[in-house]
Amino acid sequence: MGRAPCCDKANVKKGPWSPEEDATLKSYIEEHGPVGNWIALPQKIGLKRCGKSCRLRWLNYLRPNIKHGGFSEEEDKIICSLYINIGSRWSIIAAQLPGRTDNDIKNYWNTKLKKKLWGKQRNKEHHARKNNSKRGSTNISSENDNFSVISGTASDWSELQQEVTKAPLANMNQNPNLTTSDQSSVWELLVQLGGRFSPNYNQEPVPTNTNMVQNRNDIIPHSSYYNPFERNMLLASSQPLGNSLTGALPTLYDTSGLDNVNSTVVLDPNMLQDFSMSEVDKYHGRLNLLSDGLNTSNNYGTDGMMNGSICSSALSNNYEGSNIIWEEISSLLADNSTCRPPLLCDYEAHYQSLEGGWRGPEDSCFEDQPRLYVPVGHS
DNA sequence: AAGAGTTGCAACCGCCGGATC
DNA sequence: AGATCCGGCGGTTGCAACTCT
Numbered sequence: 001m002g003r004a005p006c007c008d009k010a011n012v013k014k015g016p017w018s019p020e021e022d023a024t025l026k027s028y029i030e031e032h033g034p035v036g037n038w039i040a041l042p043q044k045i046g047l048k049r050c051g052k053s054c055r056l057r058w059l060n061y062l063r064p065n066i067k068h069g070g071f072s073e074e075e076d077k078i079i080c081s082l083y084i085n086i087g088s089r090w091s092i093i094a095a096q097l098p099g100r101t102d103n104d105i106k107n108y109w110n111t112k113l114k115k116k117l118w119g120k121q122r123n124k125e126h127h128a129r130k131n132n133s134k135r136g137s138t139n140i141s142s143e144n145d146n147f148s149v150i151s152g153t154a155s156d157w158s159e160l161q162q163e164v165t166k167a168p169l170a171n172m173n174q175n176p177n178l179t180t181s182d183q184s185s186v187w188e189l190l191v192q193l194g195g196r197f198s199p200n201y202n203q204e205p206v207p208t209n210t211n212m213v214q215n216r217n218d219i220i221p222h223s224s225y226y227n228p229f230e231r232n233m234l235l236a237s238s239q240p241l242g243n244s245l246t247g248a249l250p251t252l253y254d255t256s257g258l259d260n261v262n263s264t265v266v267l268d269p270n271m272l273q274d275f276s277m278s279e280v281d282k283y284h285g286r287l288n289l290l291s292d293g294l295n296t297s298n299n300y301g302t303d304g305m306m307n308g309s310i311c312s313s314a315l316s317n318n319y320e321g322s323n324i325i326w327e328e329i330s331s332l333l334a335d336n337s338t339c340r341p342p343l344l345c346d347y348e349a350h351y352q353s354l355e356g357g358w359r360g361p362e363d364s365c366f367e368d369q370p371r372l373y374v375p376v377g378h379s
Numbered sequence: 380a381a382g383a384g385t386t387g388c389a390a391c392c393g394c395c396g397g398a399t400c
Numbered sequence: 401a402g403a404t405c406c407g408g409c410g411g412t413t414g415c416a417a418c419t420c421t
Binding site: 037051088102106 | 405407408411414415416
């Protein structure tokens with residue numbers, strides 16, 4: 001048995017609001033102030049509308065100082081920056097843009113901004129392909145479209161992050177030190193905005209790989225930690241794991257500055273020529289697997305630009321009680337012996353070493369969940 | 380000019396979590 | 401403690417306006 005409807009569906013008007021209805025609602029609220037009970041409001045003022053519909057109409061259209069359309073470049077950057085950091089949490093994003101509604105931003109992102117950014121990316125890829133074919137260098141992309149999509153995604157994410165994290169946030173005046181350019185700031189921002197993280201998230205010692213979890217049970221959530229990846233979240237200085245895995249070809253990373261919290265792993269496709277094809281092939285199948293996962297489970301097809309956000313979304317929404325916690329991710333992340341980010345095989349090796357052993361892809365947090373964000377250079 | 384296809388956006392739907400009873 | 405109510409949210413839909421052929 002479901003919840004009782006909030007109003008009598010048969011007797012409420014639906015569809016576009018008439019000017020008269022708008023005027024009725026607006027004049028009431030202007031006269032009486034904030035509405036205490038939206039459900040009771042329509043009856044009170046003689047509107048044949050659902051209370052929720054009234055609320056929405058007021059918030060998205062009638063309330064003062066609402067701006068519609070005409071998003072500025074600055075607003076674009078803020079939206080992109082926040083989308084990359086927190087995902088599709090439109091209300092939080094809207095809170096950073098005075099006069100904008102979550103609905104407006106959501107529509108703007110879905111209909112224009114996303115395409116705009118993706119168009120940019122497609123142009124870059126097109127030019128890159130042209131240049132590569134001129135140079136006649138080894139080019140995996142030409143062998144496998146999936147790889148092409150993902151590798152383009154990886155570089156684009158880091159570029160996009162670099163670009164958009166420069167954008168100022170409108171309401172950050174209270175704390176001028178807050179930027180989105182480092183993890184702790186993003187955390188602080190999210191905490192300010194109501195994020196549910198460990199209150200001392202930035203004080204807890206982060207295990208190194210020497211105290212890496214030794215038992216499968218250790219991966220189950222414990223302690224006072226919340227998974228910082230809960231809900232849609234990509235840290236500004238991180239990449240989606242999917243992309244990290246895509247970049248798992250050894251030394252395709254630019255690992256310079258990995259000890260820096262702000263560092264971003266950048267895929268360098270040019271490095272590819274330094275590897276034998278057998279090495280490349282070894283990872284190629286995995287890339288296909290990853291790519292399949294990305295393409296079959298997101299609504300945007302091969303829209304690589306979107307993969308990052310879909311990643312987190314899948315993690316938070318479809319993977320109930322994500323059994324990966326921040327400490328473990330961090331512990332797995334740093335590989336001091338080789339001074340490189342961990343490769344997929346490292347994760348596999350780690351899980352193989354766990355009690356119970358490795359039971360194949362169905363056993364893998366990573367194979368099943370290619371959409372997990374791994375922060376890079378977390379200190 | 381007209382029909383088909385595409386885009387943009389207002390509005391709706393259903394779920395979730397906090398507050399209250 | 402559990403049920404219910406309500407506000408808030410993100411995803412989705414429907415349709416008018418616009419563009420293309």
